[in-house]
Amino acid sequence: MQLVKRSYAGFMHALANLGPFEKLTHDAKHHDPYGWRRWSASLLAIHDIDRMIALGLPWWNVAATREAETFLHARTGARVFEYGAGASTVWLSQHAGEVISVEHHEEWHRRLRPAIQPFAHASLWHRALEGTAYIDAIMEAGGLFDLIVIDGRRRTECLTRAITRLKPDGMILFDDSGRRRYRRAIEQCGLSEHRHFGRSYCVPYPDFTSLLRD
Structure with a gap:
């Protein structure tokens, strides 16, 4: 399966470097981030962090991303914590007042630092996955x-950690929430789930992102 995924990503990257597709990516930046042009361009950016950042997109379900943007814009100076850094960290930094993102992969952390550096209100932490340093990073950050x-x-x-650090009117965005290994935890967490299924950035198939609230 991993070989298939790598082969697919390599094929899309090769297409992205062809003239017509380069133009698609360039033009898509000026169109609706939730429209078909931007989504189509994101397919060419799968596993390409620079292209995703240039497109101004996180790798989430499209409808969930729109709802998250609306949520953040309704809260001046919104405070965000993120488990798992990527293009989404840049996107969040463009829409929130404070962002703390924790990443377990040291090389990926180094790769992302230059992209986050322009945002003085954003912090990118590296914490080891072993033990509790990674999952407890939200406790280390303090506050809600x-x-x-x-x-x-x-x-x-x-x-489990996130629920204890969520503001009373806050929201948890749980990506890839359709995976079987996550379902029980989500269903038993005590929060109401709005599970989005459909068009998602970077992939040609529909996928899940859930928004959890009281």
């Missing part, structure tokens, strides 16, 4: 958060 994103490793444990 308007939005908590769970899109990294050990997601069910992260959800």
